[in-house]
Every structure is written in C-alpha cells, then in structure tokens.
Amino acid sequence: xxxxxxxxxxxxxxxxxxxxxxxxxxxxxxxxxxxxxxxxxxxxxxxxxxxxxxxxxxxxxxxxxxxxxxxxxxxxxxxxxxxxxxxxxxxxxxxxxxxxxxxxxxxxxxxxxxxxxxxxxxxxxxxxxxxxxxxxxxxxxxxxxxxxxxxxxxxxxxxxxxxxxxxxxxxxxxxxxxxxxxxxxxxxxxxxxxxxxxxxxxxxxxxxxxxxxxxxxxxxxxxxxxxxxxxxxxxxxxxxxxxxxxxxxxxxxxxxxxxxxxxxxxxxxxxxxxxxxxxxxxxxxxxxxxxxxxxxxxxxxxxxxxxxxxxxxxxxxxxxxxxxxxxxxxxxxxxxxxxxxxxxxxxxxxxxxxxxxxxxxxxxxxxxxxxxxxxxxxxxxxxxxxxxxxxxxxxxxxxxxxxxxxxxxxxxxxxxxxxxxxxxxxxxxxxxxxxxxxxxxxxxxxxxxxxxxxxxxxxxxxxxxxxxxxxxxxxxxxxxxxxxxxxxxxxxxxxxxxxxxxxxxxxxxxxxxxxxxxxxxxxxxxxxxxxxxxxxxxxxxxxxxxxxxxxxxxxxxxxxxxxxxxxxxxxxxxxxxxxxxxxxxxxxxxxxxxxxxxxxxxxxxxxxxxxxxxxxxxxxxxxxxxxxxxxxxxxxxxxxxxxxxxxxxxxxxxxxxxxxxxxxxxxxxxxxxxxxxxxxxxxxxxxxxxxxxxxxxxxxxxxxxxxxxxxxxxxxxxxxxxxxxxxxxxxxxxxxxxxxxxxxxxxx
Amino acid sequence: xxxxxxxxxxxxxxxxxxxxxxxxxxxxxxxxxxxxxxxxxxxxxxxxxxxxxxxxxxxxxxxxxxxxxxxxxxxxxxxxxxxxxxxxxxxxxxxxxxxxxxxxxxxxxxxxxxxxxxxxxxxxxxxxxxxxxxxxxxxxxxxxxxxxxxxxxxxxxxxxxxxxxxxxxxxxxxxxxxxxxxxxxxxxxxxxxxxxxxxxxxxxxxxxx
Numbered sequence: 001x002x003x004x005x006x007x008x009x010x011x012x013x014x015x016x017x018x019x020x021x022x023x024x025x026x027x028x029x030x031x032x033x034x035x036x037x038x039x040x041x042x043x044x045x046x047x048x049x050x051x052x053x054x055x056x057x058x059x060x061x062x063x064x065x066x067x068x069x070x071x072x073x074x075x076x077x078x079x080x081x082x083x084x085x086x087x088x089x090x091x092x093x094x095x096x097x098x099x100x101x102x103x104x105x106x107x108x109x110x111x112x113x114x115x116x117x118x119x120x121x122x123x124x125x126x127x128x129x130x131x132x133x134x135x136x137x138x139x140x141x142x143x144x145x146x147x148x149x150x151x152x153x154x155x156x157x158x159x160x161x162x163x164x165x166x167x168x169x170x171x172x173x174x175x176x177x178x179x180x181x182x183x184x185x186x187x188x189x190x191x192x193x194x195x196x197x198x199x200x201x202x203x204x205x206x207x208x209x210x211x212x213x214x215x216x217x218x219x220x221x222x223x224x225x226x227x228x229x230x231x232x233x234x235x236x237x238x239x240x241x242x243x244x245x246x247x248x249x250x251x252x253x254x255x256x257x258x259x260x261x262x263x264x265x266x267x268x269x270x271x272x273x274x275x276x277x278x279x280x281x282x283x284x285x286x287x288x289x290x291x292x293x294x295x296x297x298x299x300x301x302x303x304x305x306x307x308x309x310x311x312x313x314x315x316x317x318x319x320x321x322x323x324x325x326x327x328x329x330x331x332x333x334x335x336x337x338x339x340x341x342x343x344x345x346x347x348x349x350x351x352x353x354x355x356x357x358x359x360x361x362x363x364x365x366x367x368x369x370x371x372x373x374x375x376x377x378x379x380x381x382x383x384x385x386x387x388x389x390x391x392x393x394x395x396x397x398x399x400x401x402x403x404x405x406x407x408x409x410x411x412x413x414x415x416x417x418x419x420x421x422x423x424x425x426x427x428x429x430x431x432x433x434x435x436x437x438x439x440x441x442x443x444x445x446x447x448x449x450x451x452x453x454x455x456x457x458x459x460x461x462x463x464x465x466x467x468x469x470x471x472x473x474x475x476x477x478x479x480x481x482x483x484x485x486x487x488x489x490x491x492x493x494x495x496x497x498x499x500x501x502x503x504x505x506x507x508x509x510x511x512x513x514x515x516x517x518x519x520x521x522x523x524x525x526x527x528x529x530x531x532x533x534x535x536x537x538x539x540x541x542x543x544x545x546x547x548x549x550x551x552x553x554x555x556x557x558x559x560x561x562x563x564x565x566x567x568x569x570x571x572x573x574x575x576x577x578x579x580x581x582x583x584x585x586x587x588x589x590x591x592x593x594x595x596x597x598x599x600x601x602x603x604x605x606x607x608x609x610x611x612x613x614x615x616x617x618x619x620x621x622x623x624x625x626x627x628x629x630x631x632x633x634x635x636x637x638x639x640x641x642x643x644x645x646x647x648x649x650x651x652x653x654x655x656x657x658x659x660x661x662x663x664x665x666x667x668x669x670x671x672x673x674x675x676x677x678x679x680x681x682x683x684x685x686x687x688x689x690x691x692x693x694x695x696x697x698x699x700x701x702x703x704x705x706x707x708x709x710x711x712x713x714x715x716x717x718x719x720x721x722x723x724x725x726x727x728x729x730x731x732x733x734x735x736x737x738x739x740x741x742x743x744x745x746x747x748x
Numbered sequence: 749x750x751x752x753x754x755x756x757x758x759x760x761x762x763x764x765x766x767x768x769x770x771x772x773x774x775x776x777x778x779x780x781x782x783x784x785x786x787x788x789x790x791x792x793x794x795x796x797x798x799x800x801x802x803x804x805x806x807x808x809x810x811x812x813x814x815x816x817x818x819x820x821x822x823x824x825x826x827x828x829x830x831x832x833x834x835x836x837x838x839x840x841x842x843x844x845x846x847x848x849x850x851x852x853x854x855x856x857x858x859x860x861x862x863x864x865x866x867x868x869x870x871x872x873x874x875x876x877x878x879x880x881x882x883x884x885x886x887x888x889x890x891x892x893x894x895x896x897x898x899x900x901x902x903x904x905x906x907x908x909x910x911x912x913x914x915x916x917x918x919x920x921x922x923x924x925x926x927x928x929x930x931x932x933x934x935x936x937x938x939x940x941x942x943x944x945x946x947x948x949x950x951x952x953x954x955x956x957x
Contacts, residue, residue, distance in 0.1 A: 037930050038809035040880040044843035046873060055838035055891075 054079050061088055061544025063461045063473030065454040066101035066108075067586060068159040068184065068381065069227040070463030072471075072544045073098050075455065075478040082106065082455050082478040087229070090543045092468035094229040099583055102229075104595040108453060109482070111592060113666030114436055115450035116483040126438075126448060131487070134447060135495070141430050142175065142403060143499045154179035154401050156392055158408035161381035162460030162472065163515060167493035168407075169378075174500035179401070181392040183409045184384025185587040185658065185682065185698070186224055188465075190342035192383075193693045194351040199364060200556040203371040205467060206334060209237035211367045213245040213330035215278075215323065217271045217354050219338030220254035223583040223602070226465040235259075245326050249274055249315070250340050251699070252578040252613055252655035253648030255602045262323060265650035267314040268576035268699050271341035272350030272564045274320070276301055277309025279353075279360055281324035288328060290360055293559050297356065300561055312567050314650060327357075332366035334358070340578065343699035348692035349562045359559045372550030374462065374470050375526075381464035386696035389415055390689065396424035406433045407489065412440035413588055413662060416685040416696070418636045434489060437592060443664045449492060456481040457488040458512050470550040474540050490514065525549055573634060573702035575618070578655035579681040585659025588680070592666045597677075600717040601657065604644045607715055609671075610678030611644040613655035614705075619645045622707050629710040632656060634703045636686060639679035642714050646721070654703060656681035794913050795905035800942030806930025812869075812876040813862050814926050821912060821923035828915050828922075829896075836901070839891035846875045881928045882919060889957050898948070917942070 051058060057076040064071040064085075072088030085103055089096040118134040119126040142148045153175045155168055159182060172180055196202035208214055208221070208231060221231040238244040248260035251268040266274050279301045282288040290298055310317040327333050337354040344350060358364055374380040389411055395401055397420075404425075415421040425431065425444055433445035442448050451457075459475035490511030497505040508514040519540060520533040526548055530536035540546055581587070584596045591597065597608050604611055612630045624630055624643045631640045632654055641656060649655055660678025662669040671677045688697040723729065793799075820826045829835055834842035850870050857863050869876050884890050899914040900906055906914070912923055920931030932938065943950055 037806050037881045037883075038879040040883065042843055042878050042880045044875045044878070045845040045847075046870075046875050047847040048845045053838045054834050054842045055840040 057083065060476060060478050061090070061474070061542060062455070062478060063459070063475045063544060064098065064102045064105065065461065065475070066099075066105045066590070067186075067228075068383065068464055069093065069229065070161075070381075070461050070473050071098060071102055071227075071229055072473055073102060074544070077478050080479055082109070088544050091473070091545060092471060092547075093227060093463055093466075095233055097229050097233060099229050099232075100596065100599060101583060101586060101590055104590065104593045104599075105454065107593040107595050108436070108590075109455045111437070111666065113438070113592060113668075114453070114483065115438060115442075115448060115486070117450060117485045119448040119450075121446045126443070126445075131485070134449060137447060138432070138496070139499055142496070148403055149176045151177055151179055151400060152402040153177040154181060154392070154395070154404045156181045156183060156404060156406050156409060156411060157382075157384075158182070159184050159381055159384040159464065160408065161462040161464070162379050163511075163518065164459060164461075164489060164493065165380075165382045166378050167490065167497060171493065171496055171500070174497060179395070180382070181388040182382050182384040183386065183389045183392070183411055183414070185386060185414045186339070186581050187383065187385045187695075188226055188339075189383075189385035189387065189695050190347050190351055190690055190693050191219075191337055193348060194337070194355050198352065198355045198359070198558055198560065199368065200558075201370050201553050203465060204555060205369040205371050206231075206234075206336060207367045207369060208234035208244075208334060211238060211244055211332055211334040211363075212242070213247070213326055213333040214238065215247045215249070215327060215333065215335045215357070216256060216260075217266075217275065217335075217337040217350075218248075218250040218254070218340030218342075219336040220250075220256045220581065221336070221338075222259060223255040224581040224586070225256075225336075225338050227463065227467055228583060230465075230467045245330050247323050247326060249323075250338075251576065251650040251653040252340075252580055253603055254580070255583065257648070258603060262319070262326070263648075264315045264319055264323065265648075267312070267567065267650055267652050268340065268578065269344045269346075269350075270313040270564075270567055271337070272346065272353035273304065273309055273567075274313045274315055275335070275350070275353040275357055276304040276561070276564070277306045277313065277320050278324050278327070279357055280304045280309070281306050281321055282328060282357075282360060285321070286324055286328040288360060293356075293360060297559050297561055300563060303563075314652065327361060331361065332363050333361055334363055334367040335361070339581065340699050342690070342695075344697050345688055345691055345700055346565055347690040347695070347697060349564055352561050353564065356559060356561050359557055364555055364557055368555070370553040370555045372466060372470050372552055374466070375548045375550050376472070379460065379462050379472060381462050383464040384409070386698070387689075387694040390419070390694065390696060393419040393421055393424070396421065396428065399427060401428050403430045404428050404432070406431070406435070406441050406445065408434075410439045410441045410588065412444060413665075413680065414682055416636060416687060417683045418685070418687040434492060436486075437666060438664055440662065440664045450483070450486045451492065452477075452481050452486045452488045455479065456486075458490055458515055460515065460518075466550075470548045472546045472548060474544050474546065476541055476544075519546075522546070570702045573704050574652070575703050575705060576650075576653045576699070577632065577634060577681060577684070577701040577703045578613075578649075578653050579685070579698055580613070580655045580657045582657055582659065585657065588659040588662065588665075588682075591659050591662050591677075592668050594668050597668055603648060604646075605717040606644065607717065608677060609715060610639075610641040610657060610660045610681075611714065612641045612705075613649045613653075614643050614645050615649050615651045615653075616645055616647060617651050618654070618705070619643060622705055624705075624707055625711070627711050627714040629708040629712070631706040631708050632681075632684070632703050633706070634684040634686060634701050636701075637684040639681060639684055640708060641679050642712065644714060644716075654705060658682060794899065794910075794917075796903045797899050797906075797914070797917075798942070798945040799917050800932070800938055800945075802933045802935075802938040802941070804930055804933040806881070808929060809879050809881050809927065811878055811927045813865050816862075816926045817922045817928065818924055818926060827909065828912050835892040836896050838893055839889070841892045843875075843878055846870055881930050882934065884934055888955050890955065898946070 057078040059074045059076050061074055064073050071094035072091030073085045074088050075082045076084040085098060087094045087096040087098040117128045118131055120129040140146060160168060192202040195204055219225045222228060246260045247262040248257040249264035249266045250257050251266060257263050283290045306317045306320045310320060335354055335357040337351040342351050358368060412421055431445045432447045433442040434449050434451050435442045436451055436453060455478045457477060461473040488511055494505055494508055494511055519537050526546055527536045530539050584599060585591050600607055612632060626643060626645050628643045629640050630643045631638050661676050661680030663676055669677050686701040688700045690697050831844040832841040834840055849866055853863050853866060900908060900911050918932050922928055
C-alpha cells in the first residue's frame with residue numbers, strides 16, 4: 001500500500017490539476033478502499049426482547065459510583081451495549097445533571113485493563129486461578145472451620161452504603177471482628193464533627209439557593225465538596241437575579257474559587273484567624289448584633305483586629321473589610337469550610353471559627369437547615385475518612401491483623417509514605433483484594449477477586465449528604481457482564497457470609513434475590529402506591545431510586561470557639577504544600593480513565609500530567625519559568641513536576657494536584673518512556689493529624705522548592721494567558737472602572 | 749443474577765478502516781469509470797423515484813449457512829420487511845432473530861441440510877455468526893427508516909408489496925441471489941447522485957453527524 005500513499009499536499013495538487021471532476025470522483029472512492037465485505041460479523045438475537053429495536057437506544061436508571069455523592073443516572077443501551085450516561089431527572093441529588101466523572105465512568109466499565117479472572121500469589125507472582133480454587137482457599141482461610149475470629153480480621157473499604165454496608169457488617173459480626181476501616185481522602189469528617197458539636201447535627205443541609213452571599217473557606221462545592229452536582233444546581237439559583245455574591249478564601253484556586261467575585265488568597269492554616277478577623281470587623285465596624293454570642297466568644301473575637309489578622313493571614317485589611325461589608329449587606333448568607341481550612345493540626349478550631357460566622361450572622365435555620373434522619377439506618381452511608389487509615393496503619397504496625405480484605409479503596413496509593421503501609425502490609429499473611437483493576441493495593445494482595453463494574457452489577461446506595469428527603473439509590477446492570485468470569489460484589493459478599501452463616505444466607509440464590517427480598521419487605525409508606533411487590537420492584541428499577549420518608553432533625557446552636565495557635569514560620573521548609581483535589585482524577589481512582597486524563601484541568605488547562613502551581617513572586621525567587629521541573633521536598637520525601645506559574649495561589653503555598661503518579665494502575669498511567677505519569681503529592685505528606693478528630697492534616701505539610709535544571713514545554717490547552725492585543729474580550733483596569741463606572745469597594 | 753438483554757451486532761475488528769488514498773492514476777481512472785457508469789441505467793423503474801446509479805463487483809462472502817434469498821423472496825414472495833423487520837423503524841434493517849427462522853422452519857423443510865444446520869444453531873442456543881456484506885463507514889449516518897418512508901410509505905404510487913424494488917436500489921437484485929452479494933458501490937458519490945436526483949437532504953451533517 002505504501003507505494004500508493006498520497007499525502008495531503010499531493011492530494012491538493014491532484015484536486016487542483018484535475019478540477020471538480022476529480023473532487024467528485026473522490027466521493028466515489030472510499031468504499032472500494034475502506035470497507036471490505038465479509039470482514040465484520042453481524043449476529044442476530046436468538047430470541048429478541050419485545051422492547052429492543054436494533055439501532056434505537058433504551059434508557060435504564062441506575063446509581064453512579066464515581067464518587068460518594070450518590071447521583072442517579074440514566075444509561076442509554078443499544079444493541080446490548082451501554083453507550084451514554086446522563087443524570088436522572090427523578091433524583092433529588094443531581095436532578096438531570098451528571099458530572100464529568102459520572103459521564104466518564106463508561107471508561108471504567110470498558111477499560112482494557114479490567115481484571116478478568118481471580119489471581120493468586122504463587123512463588124511471589126500473581127497468577128490466574130479458577131473461582132473454585134479461589135473459593136476453596138477462602139473457605140480454608142476464613143471459613144467456618146478456619147478458626148479465624150476476632151480482631152485479627154479486617155475489612156478496609158471506601159465509603160460503603162446500602163446492602164453492601166449491611167453485608168460487610170454482617171460478615172464482620174460473623175467473624176466476631178469490629179475492624180471496618182473506611183477510608184476516603186476527599187471527605188468532610190472535620191466539618192461534620194464541627195456541625196455536630198455546634199449545631200447538634202453532623203449533616204445539616206446547606207441552602208446556597210437561599211443565600212444572598214456565600215463565603216467559602218476552601219469548600220470547593222462546585223468540584224469536590226459533599227455533593228458537587230447538587231451544589232452546582234443550587235449555585236445556578238444562587239447566581240440568578242438577584243445575583244448572590246460569592247467570596248472564596250483558599251490558598252490555591254479551586255473551580256469554585258475561579259467562579260468567585262472576591263478571591264482571598266489566605267496563608268494555609270490561618271483560615272480560622274481570617275474568619276475571626278471578619279467576625280471582628282462585622283461586630284466592631286459594621287455593628288452586627290453579637291449579643292446572642294457568649295461573652296467568652298465575643299472577647300475572643302475582640303482579640304482579632306483586622307490589622308493583626310491581615311498580617312497573619314496575608315489577606316490585606318482592605319479585602320477583609322470588603323468581605324465583611326458584603327456579608328453585612330447581603331443577607332441571609334452562608335459560610336462554609338472545606339478541606340483546605342480543615343486539614344491542619346487546628347483544623348477543627350478553624351472550622352469552628354468559620355461556623356461561628358453563621359451563628360453571628362443568623363444563618364442557622366435560614367441557609368443551614370436540619371437534615372433528615374435516614375429511616376433505614378442500617379443502609380445509611382458508612383462514610384470514609386483518613387482517621388481510619390491511620391488506625392489501620394497503626395494496627396498493621398503492631399501486627400494486629402492476619403487477614404485483611406480490601407474493597408473500593410487504594411490505601412497503598414493514598415497513604416503518606418511515612419505510614420510505611422507497603423512494608424507493614426507485606427507482613428500480613430493473607431490479603432484479599434476485591435477489585436476491577438490492578439492498582440497499588442491489589443498488586444500487594446495474595447488473592448485478587450475480579451469484580452463486575454458498576455454498570456454490570458446490582459446494588460443499593462445511600463449518599464452521606466442527602467440534600468432533600470432521603471433517597472436510596474438503586475443500581476441495576478445495564479448490560480451483560482463484559483467478562484463472564486467476573487463476579488458481582490454483592491454475590492461475593494453473600495458467598496462469604498454463606499461460609500459462616502449458611503442457614504441465614506444460603507436461601508438467597510444471589511444478590512438480586514437478596515435485594516428483591518428486601519424490597520418486598522418495605523412498608524407501604526415508601527411504596528408510593530404500588531399495588532404489589534412486582535409492581536413496586538419494577539417502579540423502583542424504572543426510577544432508579546426509592547424515596548424514603550425521613551424525620552427532620554432539629555438544630556441546637558452552641559456557639560463556642562477556641563483560641564487559634566500563632567502562625568509559625570519554618571525556616572528550612574518555607575512553603576506550604578496544597579494537595580489539590582479536582583473533579584476529574586479525584587483521589588486518584590479515575591486516573592485510568594483516558595477521557596478524564598485528557599480533559600484539561602479546570603484551572604491550569606493541563607492534561608495527562610501533574611504540575612506544581614507557584615505564585616509569580618515565588619517563581620521569580622527561584623528563577624523558575626513555566627515548564628521548568630521543580631523538586632518539592634518535605635521531610636518525608638520529594639516529588640518533581642513542571643511549574644505552572646500564576647497568581648491563583650497564595651505566595652507561601654505550592655499546589656500539586658492529587659490523583660496522578662500511580663506505580664500500578666494500567667496502561668494510561670504509564671508515560672511513553674515507561675515511567676509513571678505525574679506525581680503523587682500524598683506520598684510526601686507529614687504524618688500530622690487534626691488534634692480534635694484525628695483526621696490526617698492534609699494541608700499541614702511544609703516543603704522546600706528547588707530548581708532541577710530540567711525543562712520541557714508544559715502540555716496544556718491554550719498556551720497564552722493574554723489576548724496578545726487582539727481585544728477578543730474588552731477589558732478595563734479597575735482604576736478606570738472605579739472612575740467611569742461608579743465602582744465602589746463593595747462591588748462584587 | 750441475570751440481565752434480560754442479549755447482544756446483537758457484535759462487530760469484530762474494524763479491518764481496513766483507513767488506508768491512504770489511491771495514486772493519481774487511480775483517481776483519474778475512477779473518474780472515467782464513474783463517467784461511464786452515469787451513461788447507462790439497469791434498475792427497474794420505481795414510480796416516484798429515480799434509482800441511484802452505479803455498480804460494484806463485490807466479492808462472494810461465505811456465510812455459515814448459504815441462506816437462499818431467492819427461495820424466500822422470489823419463489824415464495826415473502827416481503828423483505830417480514831424478516832428484516834427493523835428496517836421501517838430503525839437505522840438498521842436487522843438480521844432476523846433465530847427464533848423467527850425457527851417459527852417456520854420447525855415445520856417447513858426440516859429435512860434439508862441447511863435447515864438441519866440452522867436447527868443445530870438453534871438447539872445450541874447460538875445465532876449463526878453471519879458475515880456482514882453491506883456496510884458504510886462509522887462516520888456515515890445512514891438510516892433505513894427514513895429511506896423506506898420516502899420511497900415506500902410516503903410513496904402512494906408504490907404498493908408496499910413491491911418494497912423489494914426499493915431495497916434493490918442499494919442492495920441489488922437480492923431475490924436472484926442465495927446469500928447477499930454487494931452489487932452497488934454504497935460510496936458517497938452513489939449516495940450524492942441519488943440525493944440530488946430525488947431531492948434528498950444535501951447538507952453535510954445529514955449523513956456526517
């Protein structure tokens with residue numbers, strides 16, 4: 001064929017030479033060269049389903065598992081293949097919207113790196129075995145006759161809910177063990193503790209749609225906080241006329257920060273100080289009534305005059321004033337805290353100071369509502385955190401476990417290197433991973449059981465953050481399993497339980513029968529008029545969820561706050577490391593989805609690689625240019641990535657996104673030279689915890705920067721931040737705006 | 749645990765999807781060939797339609813069973829849409845489900861070797877793995893439904909019984925064949941000339957969407 005190749009230029013010549021006739025002839029060419037008869041198969045149905053017409057899609061409802069938010073989706077199925085996912089209009093969580101992670105979860109399902117058969121470690125290597133052999137081994141190791149019992153056994157999972165949570169709990173009870181470690185890097189554990197202590201409800205509802213102003217301390221509610229798709233919908237209402245004002249205070253710009261009217265670059269760890277400074281300004285300058293606050297709290301706030309606060313936080317007094325003025329003017333407001341404010345030794349206290357602003361401004365009851373109780377508590381989400389990771393690591397260190405089961409989490413990747421998880425895990429005699437992929441944790445397991453994808457399996461899921469009346473999301477298979485040799489997680493859990501409690505669990509033929517039995521046992525109150533069990537089951541599968549009836553809890557406010565520690569400068573490690581979370585890679589679980597790898601980062605527009613965000617002033621200090629490789633070192637280790645220089649970061653902070661730098665996660669995490677794609681900032685985190693909740697202080701690591709001397713073009717969409725004088729969008733300076741447009745300091 | 753769907757249209761590897769364009773000689777040769785084709789007409793007349801022009805000498809495609817289109821469509825006068833039942837409702841015409849074949853052949857001609865082979869597939873619960881004869885590239889959106897609507901159902905002059913004459917526009921005289929054999933080029937020039945003659949939509953995105 002190579003002799004016949006015509007490149008583009010030659011082709012244009014040919015067209016030019018022979019004119020329109022040749023161009024038309026081009027239309028007559030392709031079939032003779034591109035399609036050959038008999039090359040493809042076309043296989044008919046054996047017996048067609050009544051509703052199936054080849055070429056026409058059928059939509060099925062199910063529940064998304066790309067993150068713990070629990071959105072409902074509809075999946076389009078054509079010729080037995082699921083092709084497209086969209087939001088479920090019936091879901092009170094996401095209405096009819098679905099984020100890029102949900103949309104891209106098709107590529108989790110169709111991923112070429114899926115595990116297709118059980119693997120057993122033999123002579124140090126994982127090699128394929130049959131399911132029979134795998135079950136025989138499980139029976140021997142943890143079956144009724146194995147003698148395994150008590151705290152020597154542990155489950156380590158990501159956030160689980162619904163019947164998976166029920167069955168895992170039952171399995172632990174059967175083995176007489178209390179070790180269920182639930183691990184999520186991106187969580188709201190500290191914020192929940194603060195809400196519980198100050199409002200009497202760990203899970204209140206936030207109503208952005210009712211707020212006139214929102215002040216967020218690092219809560220990226222459009223990207224990674226609680227239930228991003230739900231908040232994006234609320235955000236649209238919040239921004240509709242009269243347009244609400246958004247102020248974001250964070251060390252490195254998030255997607256929410258990029259949408260803010262006022263962005264406050266706050267020195268990491270001083271968010272609480274900033275909150276108290278704003279409270280001070282509200283009370284003493286703007287005369288907001290604080291008589292409902294206890295005297296001790298008022299006295300404490302008085303200790304945070306904005307001049308002092310400006311010095312500590314790096315946010316100018318003018319900006320603090322402006323933020324306070326906006327909050328005073330636009331009422332009701334909503335003040336929320338997120339991971340960058342909470343991920344410090346005094347993270348709890350900082351979040352307390354943030355919540356105090358809500359109490360001061362009278363937002364509780366207005367934009368913060370009590371949540372509803374989940375009427376089926378055994379199905380409620382068992383939400384993940386990092387404190388569980390730390391206690392699991394501690395247990396490993398003390399050789400407490402003989403047998404560990406992993407599901408839905410990859411702690412070997414997410415744990416900081418200082419926990420030495422890999423080393424300690426090697427000493428655990430029997431580790432089982434239930435996984436779709438070979439990842440860092442799976443690679444260390446002794447037995448790997450390949451599970452079905454979320455689009456091939458049954459299940460029930462309850463979101464931790466329930467924005468409306470509580471719902472139980474239903475998951476159903478959208479297509480036949482791609483690999484018949486994989487098994488559903490629910491089926492496997494039932495099989496494990498049958499080993500222990502045959503009389504209780506053997507009656508269920510499979511997980512489908514188990515869920516069917518559950519639905520049949522639900523009271524009439526949640527059946528919404530279904531005449532019988534069958535009708536209810538069908539209605540449930542059609543809507544993809546069961547609307548439950550919960551009871552509204554009550555909020556009881558107790559305003560308290562504690563003094564915040566003085567800011568300390570570290571002379572050796574001068575910079576703060578911000579491990580930035582993004583709606584995309586998330587905590588690293590989506591790094592094997594090429595659609596998400598190639599989707600430009602929302603802020604930096606970078607693709608397929610990690611980067612180091614630096615302020616121009618910091619970059620100038622080290623003579624670093626965009627694209628230069630920079631070494632970021634903490635006391636725990638170092639990582640190298642290319643510099644991205646811009647003003648969307650606080651001067652003392654360095655941000656590296658989470659999610660890349662996998663050593664094991666399939667082909668999309670290996671760059672063309674065979675090295676891991678990008679770096680993992682979680683590895684170099686300091687082993688510091690929030691003193692109150694025991695959560696890993698993700699944002700408390702200090703680092704130093706060095707130039708490596710290597711440089712390469714940074715691969716990103718849009719190479720230029722200016723318009724190069726082309727006036728694509730009209731701009732004026734703020735001075736000119738203030739002069740000619742009547743701009744005032746409180747203009748958003 | 750079961751899902752109530754089965755898979756159809758299990759396409760294999762998309763072989764030969766992209767190759768370079770031909771040389772100058774081929775381009776000019778095809779131009780001349782196309783001009784030649786334009787000069788004569790072979791298809792039977794269909795009222796209210798001008799048939800597309802063009803011919804293609806397709807290769808014989810072996811099938812798991814040598815299905816006799818001639819016995820079904822010509823001798824027994826079975827309407828094409830009786831078996832290719834999705835054509836009027838969907839973009840694809842559809843290969844009939846094996847259950848449809850067995851609807852007749854559990855009683856008709858059960859002693860013939862081809863029917864015995866079919867029965868074997870049916871008893872093994874496997875549809876025969878047919879090889880695709882007519883296809884257009886993935887970047888072409890072609891729908892049977894719209895073409896049947898235009899030339900058959902919206903065409904009062906053509907009785908529905910004669911649908912095979914319209915099918916023959918693109919599939920050739922299938923009723924004279926056993927297994928299908930590609931006799932029309934099904935390339936863009938072929939489509940364009942017919943769209944032009946019959947005032948079909950002429951925007952790029954109608955087909956390339």
